[in-house]
Amino acid sequence: MGVKLRSMTDICLLNLALADLLLVFSLPFLAHYARNQWIFGGTTMCTIILSVYHIGFYSGIFFVVLMSADRYLDVVHSVSAWKDSTKANGIIASVVIWIIAIAASFPELMYLTTNEHNDKTYCQSFPTDDHNSHHYVAIFRMNVLGVILLLCVIGFCYLMILHRFLTVPSSRKQSMRLVIVVMVAFFCCWTPYNIAAFVKALELNKLIKTSYDNSLLITEALAYSHSCLNPILYVFVGEKCRGTISDS
Structure with missing residues (x-):
C-alpha cells in the first residue's frame, strides 16, 4: 500500500524520517568506536x-x-508555495535538499579512510597531517549550519506562528504549547552539544588545556535523541496548526 503525500509537510516528514533513520543507523557503530577502536572492517565500511x-x-x-518555512507560509500568510503542484515541487525540493546535505558533508567525505596507530585501527574523516585544523573547520561549520541557521529559521517562523495564534480569536492554548515545545526541544537537545563542540574546537586550537571529551559524548547523545522526537513533534504540531487556523 502506497503512502499518499498531500502536502509539502507530508513530503518533508517522509524525508525527515529517512534522514533520521540514516543518522540512527550509524549511531551503534559510532558509539562502539567512541569507546574502543574501529572493528567494523576496512576503508569501505568506514566510508x-x-x-x-x-x-x-x-x-x-x-x-x-x-x-x-512551509508551515510559516501556510499558517501566517495562508498561502503555500507548493499548492499548484505539490508532488512535483516536493520531489524537486527534496532532491535539492539531499544534494545540499551531501555538499555540506564535504570535505570530510573526501578523506574517509582507516589507519593503524599504536596497534589500534581508526576510522577518520580528516587528513592525518592536518587533523586538528580540519576538525576545527568541521565543528565551526556544524555550529553555523546546525544551530545558528536552524535556530534563526525556526525561531522566526514559529514566533510568527505564535503571533498568528494570538491574533486568531479561536486559537487554542494547546496549539501554542505545541509550537513552544518544538522550539524548546530543539534548543535543549542541540545547544549543549554545540557548546561542548565549540569548547572542543578551542581545545584543538590550544586556546584552553582542559579536556572535555566526556561532556562532548554525553551532549552528543542528547542531541541525537532529537532525531527520535522529530517525527512525533512535527506530526502533532502540523495537525494542530492546520486545525487552529481552519477553525478561525
Whole structure:
C-alpha cells in the first residue's frame, strides 16, 4: 500500500524520517568506536558509516528548515508555495535538499579512510597531517549550519506562528504549547552539544588545556535523541496548526 503525500509537510516528514533513520543507523557503530577502536572492517565500511552519519545529520537539519518555512507560509500568510503542484515541487525540493546535505558533508567525505596507530585501527574523516585544523573547520561549520541557521529559521517562523495564534480569536492554548515545545526541544537537545563542540574546537586550537571529551559524548547523545522526537513533534504540531487556523 502506497503512502499518499498531500502536502509539502507530508513530503518533508517522509524525508525527515529517512534522514533520521540514516543518522540512527550509524549511531551503534559510532558509539562502539567512541569507546574502543574501529572493528567494523576496512576503508569501505568506514566510508559507508561515516557518510551515512554526515548526510543524515545535515539532511535532517535542512528538512526541518524547509518544513518550518512551509508551515510559516501556510499558517501566517495562508498561502503555500507548493499548492499548484505539490508532488512535483516536493520531489524537486527534496532532491535539492539531499544534494545540499551531501555538499555540506564535504570535505570530510573526501578523506574517509582507516589507519593503524599504536596497534589500534581508526576510522577518520580528516587528513592525518592536518587533523586538528580540519576538525576545527568541521565543528565551526556544524555550529553555523546546525544551530545558528536552524535556530534563526525556526525561531522566526514559529514566533510568527505564535503571533498568528494570538491574533486568531479561536486559537487554542494547546496549539501554542505545541509550537513552544518544538522550539524548546530543539534548543535543549542541540545547544549543549554545540557548546561542548565549540569548547572542543578551542581545545584543538590550544586556546584552553582542559579536556572535555566526556561532556562532548554525553551532549552528543542528547542531541541525537532529537532525531527520535522529530517525527512525533512535527506530526502533532502540523495537525494542530492546520486545525487552529481552519477553525478561525
